[in-house]
Amino acid sequence: MAKISRILIANRGEIAVRIARTCREMGIEVITLYTEAELGLPHIEIGDEAINLGEGPLSETYLNQSLLLDIAKTYKCDAIHPGYGFLSENAGFRKKVQDAGLIFIGPRPKAMEIMGDKVASKIAMEKIGVPLIPGYHGDNQDADFLQGEADKIGYPVMIKASAGGGGKGMRIVRSKEEFQEALGLAKSEALKSFSDDRVLIEKFIERPRHIEIQVFGDLHENYVYLFERECSVQRRHQKVVEEAPAVCVDETLRAKMGQTAVDICKGIDYVGAGTIEYMLDEDGSYYFLEMNTRLQVEHPVSELITGQDFVRWQILVASGEELPKKQKDLKIQGWSIEVRLYAEDPDNNYMPTMGTLTDFTLPQMPGVRLDTGFTSGSEVSVNFDPMLGKLIVHAEDRMSAIYKLATALSELSIQGFKTNREFLYRILMHPEYQKGNVTTHFLNQYKEDLRLDELSDHQLAQIIACYHFRPRTGSSAGEKRKAYDPWDSLGGFRSLR
Amino acid sequence: MRKIIIDQKEVEYELVSMDEQNITLRVGGKDFTFTKGKSSRPGEIKLVEGKKRQRAFVGPGPDSSTDVFFSHMMARVASPLSARKASSHKGDGGYLSPMPGKIFKVLVEEGQEVKKGQALIVLEAMKMEHSLNAQTDGVVEKIHYKVGDLVQGGVELLAVTSSEQE
Numbered sequence: 095m096a097k098i099s100r101i102l103i104a105n106r107g108e109i110a111v112r113i114a115r116t117c118r119e120m121g122i123e124v125i126t127l128y129t130e131a132e133l134g135l136p137h138i139e140i141g142d143e144a145i146n147l148g149e150g151p152l153s154e155t156y157l158n159q160s161l162l163l164d165i166a167k168t169y170k171c172d173a174i175h176p177g178y179g180f181l182s183e184n185a186g187f188r189k190k191v192q193d194a195g196l197i198f199i200g201p202r203p204k205a206m207e208i209m210g211d212k213v214a215s216k217i218a219m220e221k222i223g224v225p226l227i228p229g230y231h232g233d234n235q236d237a238d239f240l241q242g243e244a245d246k247i248g249y250p251v252m253i254k255a256s257a258g259g260g261g262k263g264m265r266i267v268r269s270k271e272e273f274q275e276a277l278g279l280a281k282s283e284a285l286k287s288f289s290d291d292r293v294l295i296e297k298f299i300e301r302p303r304h305i306e307i308q309v310f311g312d313l314h315e316n317y318v319y320l321f322e323r324e325c326s327v328q329r330r331h332q333k334v335v336e337e338a339p340a341v342c343v344d345e346t347l348r349a350k351m352g353q354t355a356v357d358i359c360k361g362i363d364y365v366g367a368g369t370i371e372y373m374l375d376e377d378g379s380y381y382f383l384e385m386n387t388r389l390q391v392e393h394p395v396s397e398l399i400t401g402q403d404f405v406r407w408q409i410l411v412a413s414g415e416e417l418p419k420k421q422k423d424l425k426i427q428g429w430s431i432e433v434r435l436y437a438e439d440p441d442n443n444y445m446p447t448m449g450t451l452t453d454f455t456l457p458q459m460p461g462v463r464l465d466t467g468f469t470s471g472s473e474v475s476v477n478f479d480p481m482l483g484k485l486i487v488h489a490e491d492r493m494s495a496i497y498k499l500a501t502a503l504s505e506l507s508i509q510g511f512k513t514n515r516e517f518l519y520r521i522l523m524h525p526e527y528q529k530g531n532v533t534t535h536f537l538n539q540y541k542e543d544l545r546l547d548e549l550s551d552h553q554l555a556q557i558i559a560c561y562h563f564r565p566r567t568g569s570s571a572g573e574k575r576k577a578y579d580p581w582d583s584l585g586g587f588r589s590l591r
Numbered sequence: 592m593r594k595i596i597i598d599q600k601e602v603e604y605e606l607v608s609m610d611e612q613n614i615t616l617r618v619g620g621k622d623f624t625f626t627k628g629k630s631s632r633p634g635e636i637k638l639v640e641g642k643k644r645q646r647a648f649v650g651p652g653p654d655s656s657t658d659v660f661f662s663h664m665m666a667r668v669a670s671p672l673s674a675r676k677a678s679s680h681k682g683d684g685g686y687l688s689p690m691p692g693k694i695f696k697v698l699v700e701e702g703q704e705v706k707k708g709q710a711l712i713v714l715e716a717m718k719m720e721h722s723l724n725a726q727t728d729g730v731v732e733k734i735h736y737k738v739g740d741l742v743q744g745g746v747e748l749l750a751v752t753s754s755e756q757e
Contacts, residue, residue, distance in 0.1 A: 504662035509650040551619035559625040560659045564649045
């Protein structure tokens with residue numbers, strides 16, 4: 095068994111902070127990285143040592159593979175934790191780490207390669223017998239043949255331009271009779287837009303939900319699933335609200351989706367933490383979308399309902415130990431919801447915002463967790479991901495979790511520039527979200543409800559009242575919020591011996 | 592009648608009465624009365640209206656403005672005076688930052704003569720570079736920012752006095 099006593103975290107921000115916390119609990123030393131542009135951010139302070147990567151584009155800093163390997167060797171690290179994003183799903187880097195005699199905390203390269211390729215992964219999944227969205231992606235473009243394929247798939251179907259994107263050449267067909275006309279239109283649109291009239295046909299899912307299963311595998315061919323997460327509230331594939339478990343998944347479906355996920359892991363010899371993403375139809379059919387071969391941004395909701403620390407699991411697995419729990423020992427406790435705080439203005443077309451976080455504080459509340467890589471006074475620039483942090487709650491049931499999270503959001507002071515905090519609050523308060531009537535179209539479907547309309551006279555009065563009640567002492571937030579310093583009150587005592 | 596700028600829009604209201612704890616405002620012909628409740632954190636205001644209590648955070652925004660954060664809405668408030676001062680910084684020269692970003696390069700100096708179309712300043716935003724070019728021949732009068740500065744969208748980055756005939 096390989097003993098891991100020092101880890102290089104090849105990442106930044108909230109995930110670096112989160113990984114470092116678990117390392118410390120396990121008595122493992124931590125090396126963190128930072129760039130010139132990040133001076134003062136918490137992930138620099140959290141490790142035993144922080145290495146300056148200098149400045150420049152990502153390719154010269156966080157994505158500079160040889161530099162990271164040099165640092166790992168120089169500082170005598172046993173393992174590299176890649177976090178998410180950056181090099182976490184880079185099979186080439188994974189191999190280089192292994193060749194350098196270090197442990198990469200993640201799956202074997204083969205599994206990363208398969209899942210990193212959209213086509214290869216679908217072929218591999220078909221072999222394992224994993225359900226894929228029924229469709230025809232072949233070269234035969236004969237109208238009658240395509241009609242036959244569409245009939246086989248069952249309506250509604252979607253005709254898409256093979257070369258397409260952005261909705262051009264896309265047609266939804268709801269019955270057999272409409273097919274030929276729609277095919278003609280789709281083909282001429284495709285020809286006009288892409289000079290290529292080839293199309294593909296897929297089953298159209300009217301009310302899709304995004305459900306994903308957390309999985310873990312070890313080096314001894316043990317596999318478990320740690321239940322599902324629902325991430326249907328998303329915007330252009332950017333997840334905004336995530337929860338576990340999912341309202342629409344019952345015991346039977348959970349076991350079925352979980353078993354499929356375990357079968358996938360077995361089929362590709364999966365090691366470590368992973369996530370299988372499915373699209374779930376109203377009738378309970380589910381289809382494989384992709385697998386993320388790393389720790390997911392939204393992993394905390396699954397940690398909270400299972401009472402497990404996934405970073406700890408990752409490190410144990412990487413050092414050769416068996417999974418800490420067997421499937422039968424894993425139970426769902428309560429409900430957990432996470433919202434992602436972004437530096438953006440949802441009321442203004444999600445334009446990015448930035449500046450100094452003059453205040454970023456949240457009082458201690460039971461069952462509330464804030465994972466962030468920023469603190470009061472941090473500069474938020476456009477250099478990195480616009481995610482300011484993740485606010486996560488754990489409660490008895492879904493409704494309690496919703497209200498706990500809404501309360502936490504209203505207690506969260508995040509000042510200096512506009513964020514999506516108030517928008518997140520409006521989502522949680524939306525009746526359809528509260529009922530659990532959520533599909534991946536949610537944010538689009540209820541755009542009007544979620545938008546802050548022109549302020550009413552009442553709202554204007556509330557704002558003006560606050561303006562008049564504002565504290566007048568101290569011109570800046572920093573001054574105003576200067577913490578009580580016990581040393582100040584010592585006075586003359588210090589001179590006494 | 593008083594005037595105030597809320598999210599760049601002018602709002603008229605009357606301050607009917609105000610003391611340390613209570614305020615009555617007339618907005619759009621209606622009166623609204625609020626009481627300031629006990630707050631436990633700096634910058635926090637508990638606004639009491641009849642039986643309803645609402646939490647808000649109030650803090651300084653850019654250009655002497657004040658940001659007010661409720662749970663479900665956020666507004667930037669400025670007095671007409673400070674708004675006027677801020678907008679003089681915005682100017683109408685047309686050299687405004689297209690979106691929030693970081694000053695990546697400053698290619699000219701104050702006092703320098705420039706030709707129409709010449710690149711003056713480069714902004715880095717959303718992982719792309721946006722170059723601001725001279726709209727006319729002229730002289731760089733003032734550069735408001737230096738390399739590395741973070742700027743909001745819509746602020747004037749520099750001023751150029753045109754030397755072209757009107």
